Amino acid sequence: MWLTSKIKQVLLVLRPGVVTLKYPFEPHPVAKNFRGHPSWDHHKCVGCGGCAAHCPARTIMIRDVCQDLRVMLYDGSRCTYCGRCADVCPEDAITMTEQFELATNDRNDITVSMELFMLTCQRCGRCYNMETTNMIDKMGLRGFRYDNLEARAVIPTATEHFDEKMLEESDRYQRPQK
Amino acid sequence: MLTIEEVKTRLKNKYQSAVKKFEQPYGTRLYADIDKSKVREISNEIIGMGGRYLVSVGYDNIARDKTLGLIHAFSLDRDDIFVCLRTAAPVDNPTFDSITPDIPNAGWSEREYMDLLGMKFSGHPKPKRLILADDWPEGVYPLRKEVPWNLMPPPAENVAYQLDEAPEGCTTIPVGPFHPTLHEPAHFAVYVDGETIKGCDYRGFMVHRGLEKLCQTQLTYNEIPFVAERICGICGSVHATSYSQAVEMAAGFRISRRAEFIRTIMLEIERVHSHLLWLGVAGHLIGFDTIFMQAWRVREAIMWFGEKLTGNRKTYGMIVVGGVRRDISPELKDELLGILKTIEKELVTIHKAIVGDSSIHRRTKGVGRITTDETRLWSLVGPVARARGVDIDTRRDHPYAAYDEMRFDVPVVDSCDVWGTVVVRILETFEAIKIIRQALDTMPAGPTMTEFAEDIKPYQHAITAVEAPRGEVVHYLISGEENRPERWRVRAPTYPNLQGVPAMLLGDQFADLPIIIGSIDPCFSCTDRVVKVDIRSGRISNLTGGELETISRAKKLAGR
Numbered sequence: 001m002w003l004t005s006k007i008k009q010v011l012l013v014l015r016p017g018v019v020t021l022k023y024p025f026e027p028h029p030v031a032k033n034f035r036g037h038p039s040w041d042h043h044k045c046v047g048c049g050g051c052a053a054h055c056p057a058r059t060i061m062i063r064d065v066c067q068d069l070r071v072m073l074y075d076g077s078r079c080t081y082c083g084r085c086a087d088v089c090p091e092d093a094i095t096m097t098e099q100f101e102l103a104t105n106d107r108n109d110i111t112v113s114m115e116l117f118m119l120t121c122q123r124c125g126r127c128y129n130m131e132t133t134n135m136i137d138k139m140g141l142r143g144f145r146y147d148n149l150e151a152r153a154v155i156p157t158a159t160e161h162f163d164e165k166m167l168e169e170s171d172r173y174q175r176p177q178k
Numbered sequence: 179m180l181t182i183e184e185v186k187t188r189l190k191n192k193y194q195s196a197v198k199k200f201e202q203p204y205g206t207r208l209y210a211d212i213d214k215s216k217v218r219e220i221s222n223e224i225i226g227m228g229g230r231y232l233v234s235v236g237y238d239n240i241a242r243d244k245t246l247g248l249i250h251a252f253s254l255d256r257d258d259i260f261v262c263l264r265t266a267a268p269v270d271n272p273t274f275d276s277i278t279p280d281i282p283n284a285g286w287s288e289r290e291y292m293d294l295l296g297m298k299f300s301g302h303p304k305p306k307r308l309i310l311a312d313d314w315p316e317g318v319y320p321l322r323k324e325v326p327w328n329l330m331p332p333p334a335e336n337v338a339y340q341l342d343e344a345p346e347g348c349t350t351i352p353v354g355p356f357h358p359t360l361h362e363p364a365h366f367a368v369y370v371d372g373e374t375i376k377g378c379d380y381r382g383f384m385v386h387r388g389l390e391k392l393c394q395t396q397l398t399y400n401e402i403p404f405v406a407e408r409i410c411g412i413c414g415s416v417h418a419t420s421y422s423q424a425v426e427m428a429a430g431f432r433i434s435r436r437a438e439f440i441r442t443i444m445l446e447i448e449r450v451h452s453h454l455l456w457l458g459v460a461g462h463l464i465g466f467d468t469i470f471m472q473a474w475r476v477r478e479a480i481m482w483f484g485e486k487l488t489g490n491r492k493t494y495g496m497i498v499v500g501g502v503r504r505d506i507s508p509e510l511k512d513e514l515l516g517i518l519k520t521i522e523k524e525l526v527t528i529h530k531a532i533v534g535d536s537s538i539h540r541r542t543k544g545v546g547r548i549t550t551d552e553t554r555l556w557s558l559v560g561p562v563a564r565a566r567g568v569d570i571d572t573r574r575d576h577p578y579a580a581y582d583e584m585r586f587d588v589p590v591v592d593s594c595d596v597w598g599t600v601v602v603r604i605l606e607t608f609e610a611i612k613i614i615r616q617a618l619d620t621m622p623a624g625p626t627m628t629e630f631a632e633d634i635k636p637y638q639h640a641i642t643a644v645e646a647p648r649g650e651v652v653h654y655l656i657s658g659e660e661n662r663p664e665r666w667r668v669r670a671p672t673y674p675n676l677q678g679v680p681a682m683l684l685g686d687q688f689a690d691l692p693i694i695i696g697s698i699d700p701c702f703s704c705t706d707r708v709v710k711v712d713i714r715s716g717r718i719s720n721l722t723g724g725e726l727e728t729i730s731r732a733k734k735l736a737g738r
Contacts, residue, residue, distance in 0.1 A: 005535035009468050012531050019475055031482070033504075035489035056401040082404045082495045087503065096489065134629040136399045136425075136499055138661055156396075176328050 030098050035083040037076060037099040040112055044093035047072065047116040051085035051094060052147075053139045058154045060085060061147035063170075067162045070118050073149050076102065076110030088137070113149075146170035180227060180257045182208050188227070193220060201639075204427055206576065209262045209639055217250070217265055218275045224252045224261055225281065230570070231557045232260075232643070233669040234287035235654045236295045238322045239266060246272045246295055250284070251641055251654060255575040260641050262654075267297070276302040283557040283674050294321035309383045312337045320391060327388070327395040342379040344369045351688065355384055359463065359692035362702035366695070373688050378680040382702055390666055398661045399425055399634070403498045409668060410701050411492060412452050415444045416646040417653070417668065418497040423578060424655035425499045425663075427640035429630065435580070436624035437501035442580040443514075443617050444488075444496050445644070449610040450521065451480045452647035453603045456699050457528075460600060463696040464541040469532060476524045479517045486510065501627040511618050518611050529604050542597040546682040546694040549594060556678040560649025560671050561606065562698050564590045565598030572645040583620065584613050596697040606647075637664065646671055648699040672701045 021028060030036065047070045052060040059078045063071045086094040102110050141158040146166045148155060155170045185208060189197050196213040197220070203209075212220055225231070229252035237247045245266035252261045267274055276299035278285045289308035291297040296319040299305065310320070313334035318325060344350050354365040363384040369377040389409060393402045406421040407414035419441050426433060454477035461469030481491050487510055488494035488503075496502050506514075532538055548556075550567040563570055571588040573581045589605035591598040638657045643650050649671025658664030675698040682694050 002534075002536045005531060005533075008527075008531035009535070012472055012527055013468060016472075016475060019478075031486040031489075033489050034485065035495070054401065056397060056404040080404065080408070080493070081490065082493075083489060084401075084404065084495075133631070134500070135633045136630045136661070138398075140398055140661070176330050 024101075030100060034098050034100070035081045035096040037081070037097050037102055037110065038074065038079070038083070038085055038094050039097050040072075040074065040114060041093045041095070042114050042116070044091045045072070045114065045116060046091055046093075047118050048090065049141070049145060050088045050090060050139060052145070052154075053141055054084050054088045054137070056080065056082060056084065061149055061152065061154060062145040063147050063149055064118075064144045064162060065167070067120065068118055070116045071149065072114045072116065073147075073152075074112040075107065075152050076112070077107040078152075079110075148173040151175060180254060180259065182206070182259055185227065185254070185259065185261060186210075189220065189223070192223065196220070203430070203638065204640070206258050207260045207262070207427075207641060209264055211264050214265045214267055214274060217248075217263065218277050218280065220263055221250055221252075221277045222280055224254075224263070227254060228256055229254050229261060230554075231281045231283050232641075232650075232652045233654065233667065233673075234284055234291070235665065235667040236291035236297060236321070237656060237665040238295060240269050241323060244269050246297055248274055248291070248297065249639075249654065250277065251652065253576070253643065255570050258576050260576070260643070262639070262641060264639075272296060273298040273300055275300055278302050281557070282555060283677055286673065286677055291321075293319075295319050296322070307339065309386060311386075312339050320388070327391050339381045341367045341381070342377070345371075345376050347371060348376050353691065359695070360700075360702075362700075364700070364702045366691075368683070368688065368691065370688050375683045375686050375688055375691070378683050380676065380680070382676070385702060390668065393666055394658070394663055396662075399663070400499050402663070402666070404495060406668070407493050407495065407497075410646075410670065412455065412701065413448055413646040413648065413651070414493050415441075415448050415497055416644050416651050417670075419445060419579065420642050420644040420651050420653040421655070421666070421668075422497055422499045423642040423644070424640040424653045424666075425634065425657070427642060428638040428655055428657040429632075429634040430638075431628075431630060433501045433628045434624045434626065435622050436505075437626050437628065438579045439617050439621040440502045440506060440626065441497055442584070443506065443614055443621075444494060444502070445579070446610040446614045446617070447480060447484060449647045450518075450607055450614075451477050451484070452699075453607040453610070454480075454521075454525075456603060456647070457600070459699075460596075460693065460696055463692045464538065466538060466541075469528065472524075472528055476521055476528070479521060483510075483514060483517050486513070498627075500630060501625070503626070505626050506618075506621070515615065515618065518614060522608065522611050525604070525607060538600075539597065541690070541693065542595065542600060543593070544595050545686060545690045546596045546599075546697055547594050547686075548678065548681050550592065552681055553594075553678070556681060557674050558649075558678045559674055560646070561599050561602045562649065562675050562678070564588065565596075565602045566594045567592035570650075572643045572650045576643055578642065578644060580617060581613075584616050586613050596693055599697045633661075648672065648701065649675060670701060672698065676700060 049062050052062050057078050057080045059075050061073045065071060083096045086096050143158045143160045144162050145158050146155050148170050151173055153173055159166055186200055193216055196216040197210055199211040201209040232251040232253050235249040239245045239247045245268055247266045250263045276288055278288055279301055286308060288299045288302055293307055293309045315331050348369040348371050351368045351370055353368055354360055355363040364382040367379045368375055389405055393405055403418040403422055406417040409417045454473045458470040458473035484494060485491045488496045553563050553566040553568050569590045574588055586609045589602050591601050634657045636657055636659045640655045643652045651671060652669040654667040655663050656665040679695060
């Protein structure tokens, strides 16, 4: 019994032979539809902030430096590559690329920052209203946002009108200390 | 067979005014509001009806009626009913009767709420700290609403967990917090007499990440599936499905049939790869690396398919509340069928090669033995229970997604040891392949996402269970305001199974410890999911005490 098992095991190992991939010496292409590093098309982006509101890892930050200038920052060091941002983008400005070799010692290598000139909706002060039919995907924070980009911190408040005081306050944001 | 009405009348007749109210928002779920003083009796009554203890859920209800709520959830497996006993105690004296003396598996749940909500359980046999770090300040209960989610209390010196007394004449061998046999941090103090294990104490929860608190305070309904998925690296879809179903149930909402079928397929894909992974790991733990290499080689095909279908090798991100994100195209369907065919063929070969191998038998037969009755008593779940003659499987007992249409067998063996687990897991892989084929064949057309037309009403309760590869996952959800749950409780399969490990270890050889712990396929991060983050790992004080702490802290500071 023992011997026949061992013979079977030898055959089991011999038949497939060596299956080790030569990666990284030979490229290993990923599947189509792979969710790699997200990329932003600044021509298409309207700065609605839908991606930031739906990012489970809070990797996308929005800072309105003044009424007309919005800075969007994507910090890849925290990204989980779920691709939710690409799903909810109403303008298809975000695509999940095939890039996955992202190891780096400088997180700026995988950080994307965009400065967008904004027009404000006279009526509501915001631009994102795509998912009104799906109540569960309501956008969390509407209007002007004041995330602290230096500390990479999401400030969970938003205002309907641009508020300089909030901007200053968010500048002084401190992470909780022990 | 009991019906839900019979359960109601039985409780009503026997306990009369102690049972205040029944709620039955969904056909198979019974929520009973009961009097606090009768918790233990009624729990035993449910066990007497053939119930199996699932989990307890504690929640903060201070804002509404100044009470802390406690729910004991049970499953009547033969009758497809979940019974949830809800009770409450005022916040200034939150004392409940412990049900642990009768239902040992409730021990952890109760200790959890001693730590997190400041409840007290009279008659608890081991009221020690379970979840919080040893230096967490007394009197701060992180799951209460008044405690901020990102609170970081200062670290304290010279505090350590007091291990249980070793039985007389025994030596304590510490295994962990970091140990080559454990793939994640956990501390087992094993009491041995010579080579024989006489007892064991467990101090885990070192990778506590505070997910429940985070999701209850920071995230919204449809962000949580992605966090839920990351509770476990192996059975992610299971948690996402279970959570999504709970939200859908709380909202009283049905997703499209096609999405249910795709969920079923995802869950079974996960089962195939998880069982192959475990088979490899089990082989590795008993020093038989041939199985390890071959099982993982076979597994690779399904991993690549997962990447093709979902966009990622693992943490698929497929399942969200309302359905699934991607559809299975006809080409992918054909490819999946091809892959399943190869896997099935290869697995038959592996099975044949190991099933008669006496060296594996010697390492696994009679090891990690507990009787069927003990397994029931400890409410163990999944392959661990099925290898010990307990015939439970959530897919069959409480069908969800598209399992009501699937035909499959539930393999049960009564060898009561680790070998049984190996057999059960291999056979289940074949069943999983069968289920995927059926689901692909009969999948109806339709949309993959269904939209919520209305807001989810707050304070609706929902409980769902999903059969993960390692056992049964239970999610309890109380819907809340602000588009996020008020309370979300996750019970991973390792949570009950790990509590049964001391019983399994008893009387075994120390050398078999890795495979016994490995046989439950422990996933410590799944188990350790709740509340705050900070637990430093350098504290193995029964080895070198303060010294090691100083060294590790000095190193930590030097590294900055």
